[in-house]
Amino acid sequence: MVKRCSLCGASAVTWIPESKQYLCAEHYLEYFERRVLKTIEKFRLLKNVKKLLIAVSGGKDSTVLLYVMHKFFSREINLVGFTIDLGIGKYSRESTEIAIRNYKKLGIEYIVVNLKRSYGFDIDDSVRFRKWIKRPPCSICGIVKRYLMNKVALEINADAIATGHNLDDLALFMMSALQGGKVEELTKLTLYNPSINGFVAKIKPLGLVSDKETLLYALISGLEFYEEECPYAPQRGLRTTIIKALDVAENNHPGFKRYFVLNMIRRVIPKLPKPQGRIMRCAICNMPASNNVCSFCKIRARINEVIQKYRNK
Numbered sequence: 001m002v003k004r005c006s007l008c009g010a011s012a013v014t015w016i017p018e019s020k021q022y023l024c025a026e027h028y029l030e031y032f033e034r035r036v037l038k039t040i041e042k043f044r045l046l047k048n049v050k051k052l053l054i055a056v057s058g059g060k061d062s063t064v065l066l067y068v069m070h071k072f073f074s075r076e077i078n079l080v081g082f083t084i085d086l087g088i089g090k091y092s093r094e095s096t097e098i099a100i101r102n103y104k105k106l107g108i109e110y111i112v113v114n115l116k117r118s119y120g121f122d123i124d125d126s127v128r129f130r131k132w133i134k135r136p137p138c139s140i141c142g143i144v145k146r147y148l149m150n151k152v153a154l155e156i157n158a159d160a161i162a163t164g165h166n167l168d169d170l171a172l173f174m175m176s177a178l179q180g181g182k183v184e185e186l187t188k189l190t191l192y193n194p195s196i197n198g199f200v201a202k203i204k205p206l207g208l209v210s211d212k213e214t215l216l217y218a219l220i221s222g223l224e225f226y227e228e229e230c231p232y233a234p235q236r237g238l239r240t241t242i243i244k245a246l247d248v249a250e251n252n253h254p255g256f257k258r259y260f261v262l263n264m265i266r267r268v269i270p271k272l273p274k275p276q277g278r279i280m281r282c283a284i285c286n287m288p289a290s291n292n293v294c295s296f297c298k299i300r301a302r303i304n305e306v307i308q309k310y311r312n313k
């Protein structure tokens with residue numbers, strides 16, 4: 001039997017367990033957009049934001065973020081897209097191309113930084129020379145992204161940086177931080193991180209919509225996005241176990257993830273001690289840092305040194 005949209009009777013594309021509704025394509029898009037706009041409004045994510053840097057990888061989440069921000073805010077806010085070509089083989093080449101095509105299609109100003117060209121190394125190097133660098137590529141990638149996002153945002157005077165983290169990402173990060181007792185990390189897992197110690201404010205407008213919901217939105221809207229996962233994303237280990245556990249909880253108790261994340265954001269995280277620290281500058285690049293030399297400059301120097309030394313091995 002064809003399921004009918006609970007609102008208009010057209011043929012349904014999805015079932016929303018939390019509100020016990022079938023929705024057609026059109027009403028689903030409306031539902032999703034309302035959810036994002038409500039998040040932005042309730043948590044005042046765009047308060048005093050006149051210029052916004054949007055971090056876009058070319059994957060579904062950041063593509064949806066770019067599209068929705070453009071659809072609803074391009075008239076009042078100066079939106080600038082930002083993409084890093086991380087040098088992860090075909091993955092980076094193709095996802096960067098898709099990001100650029102989307103910027104052009106929407107007529108959004110954008111900045112692309114090629115890691116190898118600008119800094120002499122890329123993520124593939126960190127894998128190739130892993131034996132000597134002794135650091136997993138994902139941790140290097142995280143440092144690179146955080147650093148470059150902040151640097152570019154400061155350079156263009158952006159009031160905030162928007163990232164495409166969704167509900168599933170937040171639930172996973174929160175569970176991992178809780179499990180590891182990482183209180184300081186936990187304090188940053190909110191939808192709105194104010195500017196502190198010279199770092200630009202960060203917002204997560206998709207923080208309360210799930211992975212599946214974002215994918216469905218991208219598909220129905222016919223958005224072009226890069227579908228494959230990063231080849232270095234870990235397929236096993238604790239991270240994968242937590243993802244599975246959260247999915248089981250969600251299936252048995254629809255809305256579990258949203259409830260968990262909202263409770264953390266509203267009731268738990270505000271009670272934690274605020275991140276302290278003072279404004280420090282990196283001795284090498286002069287960007288805000290939590291040490292004398294920032295983690296990006298440290299890792300950059302190390303990888304470049306290893307490349308020089310072992311390039312022929």
Ligand SMILES: [Zn+2]
Binds near residue numbers: 005006009024027
């Ligand atoms: Zn409908």
Ligand SMILES: [Zn+2]
Binds near residue numbers: 283284293295296298
């Ligand atoms: Zn530095």
